Amino acid sequence: MRDLVLEIPADDRPVYLRLAQAVREAIRKGFAQPGEAIPSTRSLARAAGVHRHTVMAALDELVAEGWLSARPGQAYRVEPDLPDPYFRPATKPAARSAPKPQGAFPFRIVRSSSRPAPEQPLLPYRFQGGLPDLRLFPADEFRSHVADMLRTGFESHLTYGDVAGFTPFLRTLGTYLRRLRGLHAPHLLVTHGSQEAAFLVGQLLISPGDVVAVEALGYPPTWNALAAAGAHLVGLAVDEAGLVPEDFARLCSRRRVRLLCLTPLHQYPTTVTLPVARRMEIYRIAQKHGVPILEDDYDHEYHYRCQPLPPLASEDPQGLVLYVSTFSKVLYPAARVGFMAVPQGLFKPLSELKRFVSRQNDSLIQGALARWMEEGGFSRHLRRMRRTYAERLDALVAVLEEARASGVDLSWRTPDGGMALWLKIPWDAERAAAAARASGVLVHPEPLYQLRPGAGRHLRLGFANLTPAEIRAGMKRLLAACARLPASRQ
Amino acid sequence: MRDLVLEIPADDRPVYLRLAQAVREAIRKGFAQPGEAIPSTRSLARAAGVHRHTVMAALDELVAEGWLSARPGQAYRVEPDLPDPYFRPATKPAARSAPKPQGAFPFRIVRSSSRPAPEQPLLPYRFQGGLPDLRLFPADEFRSHVADMLRTGFESHLTYGDVAGFTPFLRTLGTYLRRLRGLHAPHLLVTHGSQEAAFLVGQLLISPGDVVAVEALGYPPTWNALAAAGAHLVGLAVDEAGLVPEDFARLCSRRRVRLLCLTPLHQYPTTVTLPVARRMEIYRIAQKHGVPILEDDYDHEYHYRCQPLPPLASEDPQGLVLYVSTFSKVLYPAARVGFMAVPQGLFKPLSELKRFVSRQNDSLIQGALARWMEEGGFSRHLRRMRRTYAERLDALVAVLEEARASGVDLSWRTPDGGMALWLKIPWDAERAAAAARASGVLVHPEPLYQLRPGAGRHLRLGFANLTPAEIRAGMKRLLAACARLPASRQ
Numbered sequence: 001m002r003d004l005v006l007e008i009p010a011d012d013r014p015v016y017l018r019l020a021q022a023v024r025e026a027i028r029k030g031f032a033q034p035g036e037a038i039p040s041t042r043s044l045a046r047a048a049g050v051h052r053h054t055v056m057a058a059l060d061e062l063v064a065e066g067w068l069s070a071r072p073g074q075a076y077r078v079e080p081d082l083p084d085p086y087f088r089p090a091t092k093p094a095a096r097s098a099p100k101p102q103g104a105f106p107f108r109i110v111r112s113s114s115r116p117a118p119e120q121p122l123l124p125y126r127f128q129g130g131l132p133d134l135r136l137f138p139a140d141e142f143r144s145h146v147a148d149m150l151r152t153g154f155e156s157h158l159t160y161g162d163v164a165g166f167t168p169f170l171r172t173l174g175t176y177l178r179r180l181r182g183l184h185a186p187h188l189l190v191t192h193g194s195q196e197a198a199f200l201v202g203q204l205l206i207s208p209g210d211v212v213a214v215e216a217l218g219y220p221p222t223w224n225a226l227a228a229a230g231a232h233l234v235g236l237a238v239d240e241a242g243l244v245p246e247d248f249a250r251l252c253s254r255r256r257v258r259l260l261c262l263t264p265l266h267q268y269p270t271t272v273t274l275p276v277a278r279r280m281e282i283y284r285i286a287q288k289h290g291v292p293i294l295e296d297d298y299d300h301e302y303h304y305r306c307q308p309l310p311p312l313a314s315e316d317p318q319g320l321v322l323y324v325s326t327f328s329k330v331l332y333p334a335a336r337v338g339f340m341a342v343p344q345g346l347f348k349p350l351s352e353l354k355r356f357v358s359r360q361n362d363s364l365i366q367g368a369l370a371r372w373m374e375e376g377g378f379s380r381h382l383r384r385m386r387r388t389y390a391e392r393l394d395a396l397v398a399v400l401e402e403a404r405a406s407g408v409d410l411s412w413r414t415p416d417g418g419m420a421l422w423l424k425i426p427w428d429a430e431r432a433a434a435a436a437r438a439s440g441v442l443v444h445p446e447p448l449y450q451l452r453p454g455a456g457r458h459l460r461l462g463f464a465n466l467t468p469a470e471i472r473a474g475m476k477r478l479l480a481a482c483a484r485l486p487a488s489r490q
Numbered sequence: 491m492r493d494l495v496l497e498i499p500a501d502d503r504p505v506y507l508r509l510a511q512a513v514r515e516a517i518r519k520g521f522a523q524p525g526e527a528i529p530s531t532r533s534l535a536r537a538a539g540v541h542r543h544t545v546m547a548a549l550d551e552l553v554a555e556g557w558l559s560a561r562p563g564q565a566y567r568v569e570p571d572l573p574d575p576y577f578r579p580a581t582k583p584a585a586r587s588a589p590k591p592q593g594a595f596p597f598r599i600v601r602s603s604s605r606p607a608p609e610q611p612l613l614p615y616r617f618q619g620g621l622p623d624l625r626l627f628p629a630d631e632f633r634s635h636v637a638d639m640l641r642t643g644f645e646s647h648l649t650y651g652d653v654a655g656f657t658p659f660l661r662t663l664g665t666y667l668r669r670l671r672g673l674h675a676p677h678l679l680v681t682h683g684s685q686e687a688a689f690l691v692g693q694l695l696i697s698p699g700d701v702v703a704v705e706a707l708g709y710p711p712t713w714n715a716l717a718a719a720g721a722h723l724v725g726l727a728v729d730e731a732g733l734v735p736e737d738f739a740r741l742c743s744r745r746r747v748r749l750l751c752l753t754p755l756h757q758y759p760t761t762v763t764l765p766v767a768r769r770m771e772i773y774r775i776a777q778k779h780g781v782p783i784l785e786d787d788y789d790h791e792y793h794y795r796c797q798p799l800p801p802l803a804s805e806d807p808q809g810l811v812l813y814v815s816t817f818s819k820v821l822y823p824a825a826r827v828g829f830m831a832v833p834q835g836l837f838k839p840l841s842e843l844k845r846f847v848s849r850q851n852d853s854l855i856q857g858a859l860a861r862w863m864e865e866g867g868f869s870r871h872l873r874r875m876r877r878t879y880a881e882r883l884d885a886l887v888a889v890l891e892e893a894r895a896s897g898v899d900l901s902w903r904t905p906d907g908g909m910a911l912w913l914k915i916p917w918d919a920e921r922a923a924a925a926a927r928a929s930g931v932l933v934h935p936e937p938l939y940q941l942r943p944g945a946g947r948h949l950r951l952g953f954a955n956l957t958p959a960e961i962r963a964g965m966k967r968l969l970a971a972c973a974r975l976p977a978s979r980q
Contacts, residue, residue, distance in 0.1 A: 117845065120650070134645040143640040150633040155624040158822035160610070166824075192682055192848035199847045203718070224846040228693070332648035334656075334853040355607065356714045357689045358682035362852060363824040 006048055015050055016057035022048075023058060027067055027078055037075035038068070046209065049227060115220040118448050125474030126442040129269065129420035129462035130299070132329050136388065141377050142331075145368040157363050163355045164347075165190030165339070169366035172373050173339060181300060182310035183323065185341035189350055190361045193338040194298060197324040198222045200353050201259070201294055202229035204346070210258035213251055213291070215243055216451045219268040222261055222296060223451065231259075235451035240413060242267045242274035245281040252289040260286055261294045265308055266418035268298065269449040269460045273416055279312060287318050297325045301382050302464075303417030304390040319343035327369065329419065330382055335365055389419065395468035396421055396461060399475045408479060409487075419464035427485045429456045432478075439481040441474050457488055496538055505540055506547035512538075513548060517557055517568055527565035528558070536699065539717060605710040608938050615964030616932040619759065619910035619952035620789070622819050626878065631867050632821075635858040647853050653845045654837075655680030655829070659856035662863050663829060671790060672800035673813065675831035679840055680851045683828040684788060684816040688712045690843050691749070691784055691812055692719035694836070700748035703741055703781070705733055706941045709758040712751055712786060713941065721749075725941035730903060732757045732764035735771040742779040750776055751784045755798055756908035758788065759939040759950045763906055769802060777808050787815045791872050792954070793907030794880040809833035817859065819909065820872060825855055879909065885958035886911055886951060889965045898969060899977075909954035917975045919946045922968075929971040931964050947978055 006022040023038075032038055041059065045052040059076050062068040068076045120128065149157060157166070164170065170188050177183040191197040198221070206212065208230025214223060216235025223233055234251060237244040243262060251257055262282070264274040274282075286293050295312045313323035326338040342350060354360075372378045397414050400423065404410045409426035425432055429445030436443050446456025463471060496512040513528075522528055531549065535542040549566050552558040558566045610618065639647060647656070654660065660678050667673040681687040688711070696702065698720025704713060706725025713723055724741060727734040733752060741747055752772070754764040764772075776783050785802045803813035816828035832840060844850075862868045887904050890913065894900045899916035915922055919935030926933050936946025953961060 117653075131649065134648055137644065137648070139640040139644050143637050146636050146640070147633050150629040150636070154627065154629050154822075158624055158627070158824045159621065160823045163607075192851075195845075195849040196847060221846075221849070228843070228846045332644070332854075333650045334648045334850065336848065336850070336852050353718070355685075356711075356718045357686060358826065358848060359685040359711070360824065360826070361682075362826050362855060364822075365852060365854070 008048065016054045016061065019044075019048055019050065019054065019058040020061040023062060024067055027062075032078045034078050035080040037077050040075065049230065049232070115224060118444055121437070121442060123437065123442040124440040125470060125477065126465065127444075127459075127461045127463065127474060127478075128442060128465060129444065129460045130329065131333065131419070131462055131465045132385065133388070133465040133467075134332055136385065137332060138377065138381055141381075142368065142372060145371040145375070145377075146364065148371055149364050149367040157367055161360055161363055163351045163360050164188065165361060166363035166366035166370070169363075169370040172370040176373060177341065181297075182314045183341060184314070185323070187342050187344055187347035189340050189342065189347065189354060190366060191338045191340060191354065192336040192358060192361060193328060194296060194324045194326040195221055195225060195338070196336075196354075196358065197338050197340040198225035198294065198296070199228065200340075200350050200357065201322055201324075202226040202231060203353055203357075204349055205229075205259055205292060206231045207258075211251075211255045212259045212261065213248060213257050214261045214451060215263065215267065217267075217269060217446070217449050218261065218451065219263065219296065219298075220449065222294070226259070226261070233451060238267060238270060240270075240272060242270075242272050242278060243282065245278055245285060248282060249285045252285055252291065257289060257291045259294055260291050261296065262312070263296045263298065264312055265297050265300060265303075266415065268296070269420065269444075269446075270422040270458075271415040271418040271420055272413065272422075273309065276309070279309075283312060283316075283320070286320055291320070293321045295321050295323045297323065299329045299418055300325060301330055302386060302389055302419055304386060304393065305416045308417060313341055316343070319345070322346065330378070330385070331369060335369075337361065337365060337369060389464045392463045392466065392468060392471060393421065395471045396463045396475070399472055403475070403479055420460050420462045423459045423461055424457055425459060425482065426487050427457070427482050428488045429459055431485055432459060432482045435481040435485060436478045439477045441478045441481070443478060455488075498538065506544045506551065509538055509540065509544065509548040510551040513552060514557055517552075522568045524568050525570040527567050530565065539698075539720065539722070605714055608934055611927070611932060613927065613932040614930040615960060615967060616955065617910075617934075617949075617951045617953065617964060617968075618932060618955060619934065619950045620819065621823065621909070621952055621955045622875070623878070623955040624822055626875065627822060628867065628871055631871075632858065632862060635861040635865070635867075636854065638861055639854050639857040647857055651850055651853055653841045653850050654678065655851060656853035656856035656860070659853075659860040662860040666863060667831065671787075672804045673831060674804070675813070677832050677834055677837035679830050679832065679837065679844060680856060681828045681830060681844065682826040682848060682851060683818060684786060684814045685711055685715060685828070686826075686844075686848065687814040687828050687830040688715035688784065688786070689718065690830075690840050690847065691814075692716040692721060693843055693847075694839055695719075695749055695782060696721045697748075701741075701745045702749045702751065703738060703747050704751045704941060705753065705757065707757075707759060707936070707939050708751065708941065709753065709786065709788075710939065712784075716749070716751070723941060728757060728760060730760075730762060732760075732762050732768060733772065735768055735775060738772060739775045742775055742781065747779060747781045749784055750781050751786065752802070753786045753788065754802055755787055755790055755793075756905065758786070759910065759934075759936075760912040760948075761905035761908040761910055762903065762912075763799065766799065769799075773802060773806075773810070776810055781810070783811045785811050785813045787813065789819045789908055790815060791820055792876060792879055792909055794876065794883065795906045798907060803831055806833070809835070812836065820868070820875070821859060825859075827851065827855060827859060879954045882953045882956065882958060882961060883911065885961045886953045886965070889962055893965070893969055910950050910952045913949045913951055914947055915949060915972065916977050917947070917972050918978045919949055921975055922949060922972045925971040925975060926968045929967045931968045931971070933968060945978075 007025060008018050008022040041052050041055045044055045059068055063070050067079055069079050070076050165188065173188060174185060177185050202225050206226060206229035209232055212226050212231040212233050213236050214233050215238050217238045227233065236247040264279055266273065293312065297311050300308055311323055313321040323341040327335060331337060400410055400412060411424040412421055415421060430447055433443050433445040444460045446458040447453040450456065466474060496516060498512040499508050531542050531545045534545045549558055553560050557569055559569045560566050655678065663678060664675060667675050692715050696716060696719035699722055702716050702721040702723050703726050704723050705728050707728045717723065726737040754769060783802060787801050790798055801813055803811040813831040817825060821827060890900055890902060901914045902911055905911060920937055923933050923935040934950045936948040937943040940946065956964060
């Protein structure tokens with residue numbers, strides 16, 4: 001048997017079907033001879049980073065198709081009578097050191113546990129969570145700061161610089177975090193969005209197979225970053241107050257947990273705020289079991305009803321918290337200015353990794369942002385946006401209340417902050433999203449945020465990038481489109 | 491024995507000393523009890539990603555210090571009589587699932603094979619290779635293009651976009667590569683500098699222990715990116731015509747080589763151009779053994795004497811070449827606009843990886859660069875710089891000829907292009923660089939570029955960021971500082 005190289009296609013089909021395709025291709029390329037046993041479901045599960053049941057589903061698919069045969073209690077084998085047109089093994093199985101076939105070379109699995117990016121078609125009404133309204137971005141103002149950076153001192157500013165970030169920006173950022181988030185962060189590292197931060201944490205902390213606890217309703221891009229390091233993701237329950245501490249404690253008592261990923265402020269995707277008692281309990285459990293916490297504070301600035309709770313990282317006597325945040329929601333998403341604040345001992349290895357991964361961030365944008373923050377424009381913009389988004393949230397809630405009054409079975413908890421509302425609907429979420437889409441409305445259904453995608457009855461309604469009028473018109477279309485759907489029995 | 495966690499410091503000391511320190515710390519933390527055998531040199535070598543000889547050197551150091559004892563033919567053991575003040579094991583070795591000590595958690599090795607970044611002190615004369623002269627950067631012109639991006643359409647341009655790059659930039663880049671480099675590149679991926687490109691290639695193609703062939707005199711940041719994926723780097727000889735094909739063929743016949751890293755145009759650091767016959771031979775060997783080639787074409791634009799040879803990727807019938815390049819040398823280094831052109835089958839998995847690592851590049855800079863290229867400013871700037879850098883190279887050569895005429899034993903081949911000259915001197919390169927530094931001159935010595943750092947008699951003299959007058963003054967200082975050194979006997 002030759003080395004098994006699985007090339008799992010990354011598309012929208014269920015994982016088991018894509019895995020089946022990869023194994024089928026491997027058989028076609030002759031990694032095992034007819035009649036030969038293939039590796040155990042356990043080792044395939046490990047190699048592909050999926051659950052064993054998924055592997056079994058994939059192999060059963062191949063049995064049904066006639067590629068494999070299975071007998072109770074025995075290994076799956078390549079079907080001995082595989083018809084020749086389907087099966088052309090290499091004339092002789094190549095030894096490990098033998099030349100590869102010309103023009104083709106195998107590559108590592110892009111982990112099949114990775115989640116495809118949800119489509120973002122340019123529909124008239126896009127209730128897209130996490131997207132600021134760039135029509136309101138004061139580009140003139142920001143432009144003048146970029147221009148300043150290109151006017152004075154650019155010879156020394158735009159060259160290779162400190163891996164951790166552009167020094168003047170790091171200084172401004174430190175002050176900002178202390179004043180506005182109560183976070184004393186001496187060890188700051190600027191990253192290409194929060195995505196690179198999560199990726200670096202994965203590379204540093206995770207070895208293949210390590211258990212990483214995540215919110216079972218959570219943020220798939222972080223899962224992807226950690227899965228790329230081989231993390232075995234385990235979902236923890238999320239209820240109407242956020243992550244359930246007991247579930248975390250239970251997992252820690254059973255398994256060695258290498259990392260906990262948490263969105264305490266506006267839980268992603270439900271936007272609930274984790275109450276103080278739960279935060280303390282989660283921290284206590286993490287401390288007891290020595291579990292580092294990746295705290296993702298992705299839209300701290302957008303809190304409407306009151307001051308947002310300071311981050312977990314602001315009170316971290318044990319140095320357990322790796323704090324990750326971003327300016328994508330206030331500046332513009334394409335700016336790629338994320339950052340992390342980490343315990344002292346992790347700063348050096350993380351900067352080293354960053355040096356290998358991308359060397360540094362663009363100092364032009366960091367410098368312009370620093371100037372914008374220093375000059376006060378950033379805060380002014382933020383105040384305006386906070387007021388605007390709060391109005392939009394009110395508009396959305398008003399539409400929902402109206403619909404509920406007219407008999408549609410909707411329920412939600414109006415969030416204290418964030419850029420989206422988590423709405424329970426009387427229909428299957430995926431069918432509702434599909435119906436909405438056909439009516440020109442983009443909305444993302446619950447299964448997109450489930451670690452193990454199943455069914456769901458929630459939609460995530462981003463409200464920040466739509467005006468009140470757009471919200472009303474879009475919701476009207478959405479509800480009209482769904483009215484024709486059967487009620488979900490769940 | 492507990493799990494061995496090696497925290498190898500990343501500083502300038504030889505690897506074996508840093509490894510020794512890591513093992514010493516692990517013993518101090520009680521990973522093995524007095525009298526207990528430690529893991530084999532082979533497994534330590536694998537874990538640390540270093541040669542077994544390095545491990546043996548590190549362990550012998552610890553034997554000399556009294557931490558370990560060694561008997562011929564037996565495993566190294568923790569010294570049974572280790573004096574207590576030096577050795578405080580955990581009162582009871584912790585089991586794998588036991589809680590970790592509060593506030594501390596182990597992390598993965600940042601591979602000890604990683605090379606520290608050379609220091610770049612702000613000395614008066616900096617012969618720093620690869621650094622463009624930003625004093626000549628037409629910031630006004632570029633500023634107007636950035637401003638344009640922030641003036642029109644920014645609402646749709648500055649949002650989350652295509653992982654592969656900002657569409658208008660990809661289009662412009664495709665045309666540019668076809669016209670100016672003879673490269674038809676339908677599968678382009680924009681990256682954060684060439685660094686991220688090399689990192690992505692490593693993540694996709696390399697499994698721990700895979701042999702990667704590199705130029706033994708080469709570019710350490712690429713080595714770091716590949717070592718981060720666990721590559722076992724093997725150096726191939728470089729002579730006055732570049733990489734020696736026979737050495738590559740020899741390695742391929744002995745080991746399965748997973749990747750070849752090559753800088754064919756201006757070999758890094760020697761800046762020689764690989765002759766066509768050698769290119770063809772190297773390609774033929776790579777094809778025979780199925781070895782993908784990472785072609786790093788880092789300063790294609792700076793060629794003075796003639797048209798530069800088109801990249802290997804421009805004639806790649808077998809789809810073996812992953813072409814990597816960057817705009818850091820024409821735009822500004824901090825811009826982080828690199829890119830890669832890859833064979834069709836690799837585009838999808840590489841974009842997927844990029845999505846996990848950093849999501850996308852900043853579209854503001856890509857868009858501004860695209861406009862600058864479209865409008866012709868980029869070419870105008872390039873023509874100016876080409877003329878300027880050619881003059882600077884001439885100035886450097888004139889100084890060197892003068893010194894040689896006055897009896898200093900210097901030799902070099904004047905490069906056809908690039909931003910540096912590789913100079914052979916009659917002194918030990920590291921001593922020369924230290925002497926120069928004490929005289930206010932920054933220059934990088936040969937060992938910085940050696941895969942296995944030893945001695946050397948070459949300096950890499952970057953000439954692009956200094957005026958002819960600065961070059962003359964700096965070289966005068968450098969030669970005066972070295973005149974006091976003993977001649978190298980090598």
